[in-house]
Amino acid sequence: MxxxxxxxxxxxxxxxxxxxxxxxxxxxxxxxxxSVSFSGERAYADVVTQVEMGNRVSGSAGNEQVRQWMRAELESAGWDVEIQQTERFGHPIYNVIAKRGDEPAQIILGAHYDTRMFADNDPLFANRSLPTLGANDGASGVAVLLELARTLPDDSVPVWLVFFDAEDNGRIEGWDWILGSRAFVEEIEINPQAVVIVDMIGDANLNIHLEKNSNHIIRSEIWSTAERLGYADVFINTEKYAMLDDHTPFLEKGIPAVDIIDFDYEYWHTLADTPDKVSADSLLAVGDTLWHWVVERGQ
Ligand SMILES: [Zn+2]
CATH class of the missing domain: 1.20.5 (Single alpha-helices involved in coiled-coils or other helix-helix interfaces)
Incomplete structure (x- = not known):
């Protein structure tokens, strides 16, 4: 050479x-x-943050703390936040409503941010009088909504993100299920085309069946979006449960609503509903699906 x-x-x-x-x-x-697209990791960090605040039972210090934190997260993502303050059965209720712009909501995405007062499904009898930490039952839905707040393009159809208080104290003396969403539907003037509730969608082994009471057109739109994105193993295309959940008050008022929920969760209403049972991949499957469904509704 x-x-x-x-x-x-x-x-x-x-x-x-x-x-x-x-x-x-x-x-x-x-x-x-x-990084402007939905991050399962960021949503998972939000589950951990909420659980670190302790229980978020309606009326508790943790409930107020998580509410202030959600407001700060939403505002720094560019959303305007209103608190609907009301009461049911003498219990104060604070629903958190996030909007962008003054147009009425065409889509409402909702989740409950409170956790259950008693872990009454816990295998240990002594634990059943303690509050749950609600990593999946509470924090997972909030985390998906917050990450959507950060990533949904601001030219999407008008969306409200609503964080309901007092969902999870049913079958307890002096309370009922879904008090926050009932108060929202009774007191706030709305006429959306679609309401989608996410609840218990963080389970590391996530299997979301079609919920029987949900609006059939909207749920099939969401399930086909999920299938197209490669989440057919998570969004299973058969019916399983009929739920009483935060979608119920909307349905009762004739508003099309869907409940996205995986009700097969062995830690439901136990002290073991902790972040180690939740996965970033599961939060991503739901968040990414809703992101695309909302964006495509505006096209
Ligand atoms: Zn619950």
Missing amino acids: TKRNSILYLTIIFSLLALVLIYYSASFIDREVD
Whole structure:
């Protein structure tokens, strides 16, 4: 090999190395841009944050703390936040409503942020008088809604994100289920085309069946979006349960509503409903599906 040839070869090798480096840095830049899309990891961190606040039972210190935190997260994502303050059966209720702009909501996405006062399904009798931590039953739905707040494009159809208080104290003296969403439907003027509730959607082994009472047209729209995105193993296309949940008051008023829920969760209303039972992948499957469903509704 001549000296000139070896210089030529070295030049080619270094040029190729430089190209590889440029390609890698460009792919990192792409990933930065991608951070505007739904992140399961960020949603999972929000589950952990909520559980670290302790229980969020309606009327508790944790309930107020999570409400202030949600407001701050929503406002820093560019949403206007209103608190609907009311009461049922003498219990104060605070629903958190996030909007962008003054247009009436075409889509309402909802989740409950309170946790249950008693872990009455816990296998240990002594635990049944203690409150749950609600990593899946409470925090998972809130986490998906907050991550949608950060990532939904602001030219989407008008969306409200509603965080309901006092969902989870049914079958307890002096309380009932879904007090917050009932109060919302009774007191707030709305005429949305669709309401979608997410509840218990963080289970690491996530199997969401069609909920029987849900609006059939909207639920099949959401299930086909999920299938197209590759989540057919999570959104299972058969009916299983009929639920009383935060979608119920909307349905009773004739508003099309869907409940997205995986009710097969062995830690339901136990002290073991903790973040280790929840996965970022599950939160992503639901969040990514809803992100696309909302964005495509505006097209
Ligand atoms: Zn519950």
